[in-house]
Amino acid sequence: MKRLYYCISALMITLLWVGSAAAHYNLLFLDRSPIKYKLKETAQLTYARGHLYKREWGQAPKPDWVKAFTFDGMSTDLTANMQTAGPLTRIPWKIKRPGDTWLVAHLPLQWSEHDAAWVESSMRTMVHIGFSRGWQEPLGMTKLELLPLTRPYGILPGDVMRVQVLDSGKGLAETMVYAEHYYEKPPQGPMPADEILTRAARTDSNGIAAITLPKPGWWVIMTVVEKGRRKANGREGPLKLDDALWVYVEK
Numbered sequence: 001m002k003r004l005y006y007c008i009s010a011l012m013i014t015l016l017w018v019g020s021a022a023a024h025y026n027l028l029f030l031d032r033s034p035i036k037y038k039l040k041e042t043a044q045l046t047y048a049r050g051h052l053y054k055r056e057w058g059q060a061p062k063p064d065w066v067k068a069f070t071f072d073g074m075s076t077d078l079t080a081n082m083q084t085a086g087p088l089t090r091i092p093w094k095i096k097r098p099g100d101t102w103l104v105a106h107l108p109l110q111w112s113e114h115d116a117a118w119v120e121s122s123m124r125t126m127v128h129i130g131f132s133r134g135w136q137e138p139l140g141m142t143k144l145e146l147l148p149l150t151r152p153y154g155i156l157p158g159d160v161m162r163v164q165v166l167d168s169g170k171g172l173a174e175t176m177v178y179a180e181h182y183y184e185k186p187p188q189g190p191m192p193a194d195e196i197l198t199r200a201a202r203t204d205s206n207g208i209a210a211i212t213l214p215k216p217g218w219w220v221i222m223t224v225v226e227k228g229r230r231k232a233n234g235r236e237g238p239l240k241l242d243d244a245l246w247v248y249v250e251k
Contacts, residue, residue: 024049024058024114025180028105028123029218029246034153035128037095043127045091047082047105052182052220053191057087058114061121063105066091069141071099071134078103100134101127104141109239117237118230123244128153138166144225144241146177155213155249162210163245164203165223171207175223176200179211182218216251220244 031044049060066078074097083090093103107121122142126135138147149162161179165172179199191197201209213219224242 024051025220025222026060026105026107026121026123026242026244027052027182027220027246028103028125028244029182030103030125030127030248033248033250034126035250037127037129039095039098039129042092042094045078045093045103045125047089047091047123048087050087052180053187053197055183055186060087060089061107061110064108066103066105067141068093069102069104069139070097071101072097095127095129098130099128100132101129102134102139103127104139106142111233111235111237115237115240118232118235118239119242120240121242121244123246125246126152138169140169142243143168144223144243146221146223146243146245148245148247149208152245152247155247157216157249158212158214159249160210160212161219161221161247162208163221165207165209165225167207167225167241171203171205172225173203173205173207175203175207175209175225177203177209177211177221177223179213179219179221181213181215182220184217213247213249216249219247219249221247 027048029046037043048057050057068076068078078091078093081091102124104124109118109120112119135148135152138145145166147164147166149164165175180197199211201211203209222244224240227239230239
């Protein structure tokens with residue numbers, strides 16, 4: 001009975017979130033495919049919050065940190081590199097080391113009027129230079145983490161992306177994972193239903209889920225977990241953690 005209660009509660013949280021899932025995401029992506037860089041080049045990250053189909057930008061909360069993590073454990077703080085102009089923030093980063101480098105932005109716990117909840121968010125993408133090493137291991141820099149089990153670059157249309165949802169390093173079962181395509185140009189005609197725009201899968205007992213990515217371009221893979229409720233500063237609502245993994249499907 002208790003298990004049934006938790007399953008129903010999780011389903012209701014999911015349904016409420018999906019109502020806005022196709023509307024707005026936190027964006028963190030590069031100016032090109034993550035496999036098309038060279039050492040000493042400057043990559044350009046874009047951070048924003050917006051509608052991936054309509055390309056409508058909202059007010060994006062400011063990250064408290066943005067960092068680059070190399071495969072050998074080194075990190076570079078990019079927070080001071082943020083250049084905000086209107087709704088978009090550009091973050092230049094000079095590539096100094098080969099291998100796989102995670103680029104991660106973190107939003108501290110804060111009240112979200114859009115979600116009517118207390119939300120802590122993170123988002124990540126990867127640059128690959130030279131040799132494939134670094135994408136397989138969790139970073140452990142955020143409480144909630146989407147760990148790719150499929151290499152997160154060199155992806156082709158129709159490939160299946162496998163991810164593991166980690167909560168404080170442990171696989172999280174029966175958790176929804178979503179994926180949505182970012183449109184470089186707003187498509188013409190009426191917007192499809194959310195059920196068509198947003199792909200969804202549920203994790204197994206080890207926290208693993210698989211989602212097919214059928215189109216070339218940038219995709220966001222996201223999960224959100226509720227951690228009870230929080231009351232502070234005159235605001236009361238659910239406490240949510242979310243993490244977004246941005247991957248590029250080659251043309």
